[in-house]
Amino acid sequence: MSVPTTGSLDRRRFLTYSGVALGATALSGCAASVGGSGSSGGGKKTLTVMTVADEWDKKTKAQIEQLFNVHLSVITYDIAKLNAMLASKNPPDVVRSTGATQTPYFAARGLMTDLDPYFAKSSVLKASDLDPVNDVWRYDGEKQGAGPRYGLAKDYSQDAMLWYRTDMFDAANVDLPSDTKPLSYDELLDLGKKLVKRRLGKVKVYGLNATGMGVFAQLTGMTASAGGSVFSDDLTTVDFSSPEALKALGWYLEYAKADIGPNVVNPNPDGWDGPTYQANRMAMSSNGYWFGGVIGGDAKLSKVSRFAPAPQLGSHRVSPCFGATGFWIPKDAKNKDTAWKLFEWYFAGDPAKARASSGWGIPSLTSLRSQMPQGTAFQKQAFEVQHRETPYFSVLPFSPYAQVDALDAVLSKVLPDAVKSGTSAGKVADELNSRMNDQLAKGKELVG
Known part of the structure; x- marks a missing residue:
């Protein structure tokens, strides 16, 4: 499932996915509010993951702790808290985000770990096996879709379909x-x-x-x-x-x-x-x-x-992904090697295979695409339509100078009155340009 991690609408989607698709149970103990990463009282390292509260049920949490010999601390995703932790240089070891809209913002600020060296050494995760959607997790300092890989999608969809x-x-x-x-x-x-x-x-x-x-x-x-x-x-x-x-x-x-x-x-x-x-x-x-x-x-x-298929406004056929939800490792994370081991397990191991066969998203690895469900007439029709749609995917670059929540907030302020008053599209465009470009200019000053 490729959805953002902010806002009540998207949170409900995440909870539906976690609770229904993979049978996870929401447990309050999975969402401890702790800061940063380090060692637990028992001598084990603490691997801190900022994600949705019920990303893993109690059994899976225990499995992770045993597999990687860590204490797992899960912090419920909150963009304000994440920004504060990043600013204090005491971030989580792993963060769940939407690659399509958030990669440029964090990468341009030097907050993400370049994962290319990890891919080069891994026998499990190979760049050659990555679905093209993972290019939304790349940023070369000027544009999205090129340069180092900073994260990985857990699965995705072409979201205008x-x-x-x-x-x-x-x-x-x-x-x-x-x-x-x-x-x-x-x-x-x-x-x-x-x-x-x-x-x-x-x-x-x-x-x-x-x-x-x-x-x-x-x-x-x-x-x-x-x-x-x-x-x-x-x-x-x-x-x-x-x-x-x-x-x-x-x-x-x-x-x-x-x-x-x-x-x-x-x-x-x-x-x-x-x-x-x-x-x-x-x-x-x-x-x-x-x-x-x-x-x-x-x-x-x-x-x-x-x-x-995704509807089209003109003759330039595209079918984008607006989410590509996955994980990234902050540059100041304290347990990067263990975080990468979690990546290998989560993105290529049993969890990835379970997601691929669940029908809740297109696998992030091309080698798992054959496991997408086709057992019923409903599943087969969806699979065939999706298969034909795949060639029309393309990366739609997002600005590093603002977060998508902020730009959507501008739309929420401007559009309701415009709809009620019948304001022309041209006048609405002028107001959107003024407000959004002011935000983007302030963001550019901070990036430098």
């Missing part, structure tokens, strides 16, 4: 999307309008959620498919006034105004798509392959659910 309910399409007498030809965003919006159901003026069944992984991420993908980029070449500014980005922004404003799905004015009370889709209250969900893990456990739901 679509899941949809055939029963709801049939009930609305609407043709099903193609398994091979992507919809245009205009076609997608039209479908959402046909599939939405209202009662007494309120949405009863969403026709579509167009931004399952967040608004800013979706806008970057839409702009790329139109042949442009939200960011300037040097990643120091955004420009929503460019023809491609303006087209993406205009589409989102129309989507939000139509009120056919969760949006900045009327967010989903469930917090994320899973419960809504399961409760028969969403016809289409913009989420990647990992969302099939939510669906696959329900035989009735999987029977009426199908997967489709």
